[in-house]
Amino acid sequence: MDNATNKAKPFEFMQCISIIKSTAKRAADLHELRDLIATVSEESIFHHTCQYFLKGRIREYTNDFAHWVGESLEESALAEQLSSIDPYEFKSISELRSALLTVIDNYFESFPEPREALAGEEFYFNETITIVFPARIRAKNLAEFLIAIRYIDAASIYYHFHEARTRLGSGTDDFSKWFDEVLGEQELARRLWAIDPFMHSIEGIREHIVEIVDEKVKRDMEITGVEE
């Protein structure tokens, strides 16, 4: 795509919602959790890891499995290890599934008889149906992007920043890709990509994006001001 065409291509904000579908499978202890992680659908693994970030606020853990192991089974060491698994590091859900199983299997070697969850505190495996649709907001340049990102629904940030990592599968997200390929702003793309999705809630990520883009817009305006 030549530069002139690229510059004409605005960023079209999309967003997604997820409808939860039960698998009716539940685990009452770590052995059952392990066996079900080994056999449930890829959609279910995706939901309990990648879509954890849709929950909105920063929590102790980074996926549902770690959350349950830490809170309901009170197996803190395993919860820490499960939490350190980065779902975006893997090329496929099958690799991610193997990584989860390896961590649990290693834990069994030291603690072969972990405790059971209380009745009603079991882990429920779900899947989701995702519906993607335009947010009816587009940005033609960085200034418009800055306004939009401040007010767009959190679900749109999730779609472009988190979900895109799995969808694009090439070490980028939708925002960084647009900065890089359409605006030719490689440094901005690099800085945005460097925001760690694990360390912030979606609102925290919004704040970081605003900060980075705001700084760039301000700098560009200053440069324009001193141009002869």
Place this chain on the structure above:
Amino acid sequence: MISKYTGIAPKGDLILLQRLGEIFRDKSFLHVNSTRAGGGVAEILQRMIPILQDLGINARWEVIEGDERFFDITKKIHNALQGNHETITEEMWRHHYEVNRRNAEKLDLEADAVLIHDPQPAPLIEFKPQGGEADRVPWLWRCHIDVSNPLQEVCDYLRRYCEKYDAAVFSVSKFARAMSIDEFIIPPSIDPLSEKNRDLTEEEIRQTLERYDIPADRSIILQVSRFDRFKDPIGVIKAYRMVKKYNDCILILAGSPASDDPEGEIVLNEVREYASNDPDVHILLLPPFSDRDINALQRSATVVLQKSIKEGFGLTVSEAMWKGKPVIGGATGGIPLQIVHGFTGFLVHTPEGAAFRIRQFLNNPHMVEKMGQRSKEYIRTNFLITRQIRDYLSVWYAIKNNGKSVYEL
């Protein structure tokens, strides 16, 4: 009408609703339940039907009729599904079926999608119109009850109806049962514009307090719910008595009777007796459609409780949170979905636990304010009626389009 939600509901939900409204324009969407008034189901339907119609969908709401015996039986089924020991004889199940058969003869069950609410009208699936297009109409069974620990034989009997539906919808993951049909999780919701949840003027609030002789200058502990043992009104009074040793306060237990709940009066009398004429315990039996008064009471409360032992979802929690009140709730049913412990309120398991958290709130107005703000935003993004309608229409769309996992609209 949908435009009235602009600036209140999340924008994305409104956009998707408009899109789904275009897709299902002029299609008919039938809802059937067993009461027009009282309880969360009737309340949601009263608000949802006009919104669906405004989106261009031909939404209808039918109510099945039954004799006293029918509602005694369905109350027993309801209690058994929530774990109580009840005996439902073969003859009682036959009456349940017969009443539904008679209703099916009177009701117009032709529609493009059908949503049957709760066990009372579940046998209607046996009378689903047959042939041609009718065979492709999705029939969904919507269970609003906490069925996480049901009486197995009652659950199994009901399953023979449920599994004939195209899909079931539950409020919380843990309610879903292993069934041969798709099961979706859709939490219920509140309408921020309804009489029960809209903003009120100071004058409107004052009128309600005066009408019920409630002092405006004392801390108010409030629980709004049916008079039902699963809502633990006695436990609430116990908690209030523990608090009263340390803090001045009054207790309000407010509830409306529901036409499908014959036990209500018995429980109400038990509660009155237990309160034993304490002038600071106000037991208010509100007539149906007392929405503005409930709204005013929730806005006047210092602390709101929903100390249920079993709960379908507990929408009164969302109502109070929408008014910026942090809620103390029983850790059951859908309550933990609304109350994020320590963030938007507190989850408790005993009257002692409730009393401790009430005291914490009464002594920390700053904590009340901060948790209250978070509560309101949490409800805005997760539990408004626009989200629930969006979910129903999305499920309808997914079923019609062969159950893929991602759709682009």
